[in-house]
Amino acid sequence: xxxxxxxxxxxxxxxxxxxxxxxxxxxxxxxxxxxxxxxxxxxxxxxxxxxxxxxxxxxxxxxxxxxxxxxxxxxxxxxxxxxxxxxxxxxxxxxxxxxxxxxxxxxxxxxxxxxxxxxxxxxxxxxxxxxxxxxxxxxxxxxxxxxxxxxxxxxxxxxxxxxxxxxxxxxxxxxxxxxxxxxxxxxxxxxxxxxxxxxxxxxxxxxxxxxxxxxxxxxxxxxxxxxxxxxxxxxxxxxxxxxxxxxxxxxxxxxxxxxxxxxxxxxxxxxxxxxxxxxxxxxxxxxxxxxxxxxxxxxxxxxxxxxxxxxxxxxxxxxxxxxxxxxxxxxxxxxxxxxxxx
Amino acid sequence: xxxxxxxxxxxxxxxxxxxxxxxxxxxxxxxxxxxxxxxxxxxxxxxxxxxxxxxxxxxxxxxxxxxxxxxxxxxxxxxxxxxxxxxxxxxxxxxxxxxxxxxxxxxxxxxxxxxxxxxxxxxxxxxxxxxxxxxxxxxxxxxxxxxxxxxxxxxxxxxxxxxxxxxxxxxxxxxxxxxxxxxxxxxxxxxxxxxxxxxxxxxxxxxxxxxxxxxxxxxxxxxxxxxxxxxxxxxxxxxxxxxxxxxxxxxxxxxxxxxxxxxxxxxxxxxxxxxxxxxxxxxxxxxxxxxxxxxxxxxxxxxxxxxxxxxxxxxxxxxxxxxxxxxxxxxxxxxxxxxxxxxxxxxxxxxxxxxxxxxxxxxxxxxxxxxxxxxxxxxxxxxxxxxxxxxxxxxxxxxxxxxxxxxxxxxxxxxxxxxxxxxxxxxxxx
Numbered sequence: 001x002x003x004x005x006x007x008x009x010x011x012x013x014x015x016x017x018x019x020x021x022x023x024x025x026x027x028x029x030x031x032x033x034x035x036x037x038x039x040x041x042x043x044x045x046x047x048x049x050x051x052x053x054x055x056x057x058x059x060x061x062x063x064x065x066x067x068x069x070x071x072x073x074x075x076x077x078x079x080x081x082x083x084x085x086x087x088x089x090x091x092x093x094x095x096x097x098x099x100x101x102x103x104x105x106x107x108x109x110x111x112x113x114x115x116x117x118x119x120x121x122x123x124x125x126x127x128x129x130x131x132x133x134x135x136x137x138x139x140x141x142x143x144x145x146x147x148x149x150x151x152x153x154x155x156x157x158x159x160x161x162x163x164x165x166x167x168x169x170x171x172x173x174x175x176x177x178x179x180x181x182x183x184x185x186x187x188x189x190x191x192x193x194x195x196x197x198x199x200x201x202x203x204x205x206x207x208x209x210x211x212x213x214x215x216x217x218x219x220x221x222x223x224x225x226x227x228x229x230x231x232x233x234x235x236x237x238x239x240x241x242x243x244x245x246x247x248x249x250x251x252x253x254x255x256x257x258x259x260x261x262x263x264x265x266x267x268x269x270x271x272x273x274x275x276x277x278x279x280x281x282x283x284x285x286x287x288x289x290x291x292x293x294x295x296x297x298x299x300x301x302x303x304x305x306x307x308x309x310x311x312x313x314x315x316x317x318x319x320x321x322x323x324x325x326x327x328x329x330x331x332x333x334x335x336x337x338x339x340x341x342x
Numbered sequence: 343x344x345x346x347x348x349x350x351x352x353x354x355x356x357x358x359x360x361x362x363x364x365x366x367x368x369x370x371x372x373x374x375x376x377x378x379x380x381x382x383x384x385x386x387x388x389x390x391x392x393x394x395x396x397x398x399x400x401x402x403x404x405x406x407x408x409x410x411x412x413x414x415x416x417x418x419x420x421x422x423x424x425x426x427x428x429x430x431x432x433x434x435x436x437x438x439x440x441x442x443x444x445x446x447x448x449x450x451x452x453x454x455x456x457x458x459x460x461x462x463x464x465x466x467x468x469x470x471x472x473x474x475x476x477x478x479x480x481x482x483x484x485x486x487x488x489x490x491x492x493x494x495x496x497x498x499x500x501x502x503x504x505x506x507x508x509x510x511x512x513x514x515x516x517x518x519x520x521x522x523x524x525x526x527x528x529x530x531x532x533x534x535x536x537x538x539x540x541x542x543x544x545x546x547x548x549x550x551x552x553x554x555x556x557x558x559x560x561x562x563x564x565x566x567x568x569x570x571x572x573x574x575x576x577x578x579x580x581x582x583x584x585x586x587x588x589x590x591x592x593x594x595x596x597x598x599x600x601x602x603x604x605x606x607x608x609x610x611x612x613x614x615x616x617x618x619x620x621x622x623x624x625x626x627x628x629x630x631x632x633x634x635x636x637x638x639x640x641x642x643x644x645x646x647x648x649x650x651x652x653x654x655x656x657x658x659x660x661x662x663x664x665x666x667x668x669x670x671x672x673x674x675x676x677x678x679x680x681x682x683x684x685x686x687x688x689x690x691x692x693x694x695x696x697x698x699x700x701x702x703x704x705x706x707x708x709x710x711x712x713x714x715x716x717x718x719x720x721x722x723x724x725x726x727x728x729x730x731x732x733x734x735x736x737x738x739x740x741x742x743x744x745x746x747x748x749x750x751x752x753x754x755x756x757x758x759x760x761x762x763x764x765x766x767x768x769x770x771x772x
Contacts, residue, residue: 081770084604087771108605112605118598131351134344
């Protein structure tokens with residue numbers, strides 16, 4: 001599958017593809033057809049007689065952050081390793097920027113942060129990071145500069161001289177991130193990048209990922225944390241039992257699969273029956289209990305002024321107002337029947 | 343190649359920071375070289391041994407050849423400048439046996455009453471008791487004493503034969519006239535034949551013995567040279583086997599494997615890096631072992647930088663490293679975890695070191711095990727290294743060993759490469 005790309009400098013890495021002579025066609029004047037950044041079609045993976053993936057399609061056409069959400073054993077890591085060309089699919093095809101992911105030229109453009117850290121415990125942080133920099137062909141001077149900058153941002157600069165065996169889980173994860181980012185890749189594949197981190201460190205990592213996102217990079221991440229997906233992702237794929245069962249932006253998913261938003265209003269001296277009647281005529285559902293109203297609406301941003309206006313007109317005195325919006329957790333619960341956290 | 347080198351450097355750094363690996367790679371062989379040098383081949387080894395011999399002389403013969411003469415001769419026997427028997431005189435049989443049982447002396451000789459008379463006139467008896475001060479000393483003591491008494495006995499036999507001959511000549515001349523008359527040539531010829539025949543009865547075979555040992559086993563220094571190379575062979579075997587068998591499993595368990603393969607590093611480069619790392623590690627271990635051997639024990643290792651064969655020996659060390667790495671890699675699918683792979687590699691490596699003519703000479707192995715030493719490729723390589731560095735052999739002496747080592751290396755490495763690539767794919771899929 002190819003997409004038409006009208007020449008612009010919006011995506012510098014795509015221009016780069018032109019330079020390295022990736023298969024391109026020119027369908028019309030001034031326009032070129034560019035391959036998808038990540039294109040996985042009909043991916044099936046079987047271990048013995050057991051299916052890990054059952055025909056997954058995952059296509060990323062333009063730079064974005066894509067989050068794979070799913071319970072344990074849903075097939076997230078398997079899908080990522082197949083996309084990276086580490087494992088082979090039983091059937092289906094994977095292309096990264098139109099090329100085989102096993103091609104070293106493609107691999108040098110991808111940064112991978114694995115769940116297992118992948119660090120040499122008896123080497124220190126520097127040595128680990130420099131090894132991967134050399135494997136990616138980054139000149140030593142440049143690598144040192146980059147390692148220092150990233151370590152400083154992630155707060156492990158001082159620990160770089162220590163052996164990794166002395167690191168905590170969070171520090172290992174941070175070093176693993178530095179390694180994934182060491183060659184300034186165009187595509188980042190992050191397998192649960194903040195697992196084992198404290199909330200503060202998680203925020204720092206999110207900032208780092210956001211920074212990369214702002215640079216126009218493509219980020220494919222799997223995560224356990226709803227907030228992480230919600231904060232970072234432009235698009236979320238919900239995977240369960242080896243299939244992507246829903247896909248869209250967090251807002252789209254919440255709207256489509258989440259429960260209705262609720263405007264909860266605390267009132268003094270009860271609710272006027274006329275006010276209640278008018279409210280019921282304007283919204284989907286209203287529940288009343290003593291001094292509390294629960295108003296179910298599709299778009300709370302649109303309905304908050306309407307509800308407050310009606311109550312004000314009928315002289316109802318509002319004590320407090322809370323808007324409850326659906327979360328990705330709600331979406332996941334609805335789609336898979338399971339929760340990820342807590 | 344750059345990527346392989348980068349990974350190899352990290353791998354070598356990692357290895358030399360692992361205390362357990364350091365123990366097996368450096369400490370263990372150094373310990374064996376030192377122990378062998380000072381316990382099994384102590385200073386003075388390679389020289390003839392001196393046996394402590396207890397003597398109980400009960401002989402009362404009043405003639406020249408008697409027990410006292412035997413004791414005196416025993417105490418005067420010297421071989422290559424070393425006194426062979428250290429004589430301790432005893433006055434009772436019981437005291438002599440007690441000391442033998444306590445391992446204070448190597449052997450006891452009881453010279454019975456009438457020994458001298460019987461040795462001169464008929465057949466003398468001599469009681470020799472062999473002790474055992476160590477596992478190997480009994481056979482050595484027995485051999486040395488049998489050799490001495492056999493020689494002593496032969497000399498008495500010759501002396502007695504000549505005495506008999508002289509008497510024979512005397513009586514013939516007394517009863518048959520002057521046999522020395524030149525006209526009586528038949529008699530002269532007969533007596534010459536008769537004399538030689540009689541001496542032949544006493545000494546039917548006069549064997550001559552001469553030391554023609556390999557130069558490497560001539561002195562303690564060269565024996566230690568043999569051991570030093572043996573220690574390198576032993577390390578190559580167990581570390582190579584363990585490394586080859588465990589490398590993929592251990593990197594898989596550490597989570598490094600997937601991460602490395604996700605980089606532009608090709609699978610072939612990955613395997614090449616580990617092969618190189620094995621060669622570097624064994625190279626470093628070999629240098630340490632050779633330094634210990636040469637400077638710590640006085641081992642003689644011949645190395646002339648201008649002799650290309652000596653450089654070939656250095657290359658053969660790397661061949662040994664790759665051979666053992668390959669054998670380990672071929673065994674890798676048999677182990678499920680890195681721990682079991684390491685255990686399997688180390689134990690099989692150690693067993694082979696002892697049974698394949700690498701640490702113990704082939705001549706010390708039971709005949710049933712000798713084919714293992716004869717057909718085991720690593721033994722060919724170590725043999726070739728020894729021939730060059732210890733025996734100072736020429737190309738003609740080692741050409742077949744080198745060809746055999748090289749051909750076997752190619753076969754083993756191709757098989758190992760194929761198996762490791764298959765296993766790597768299996769691990770990455772898992």
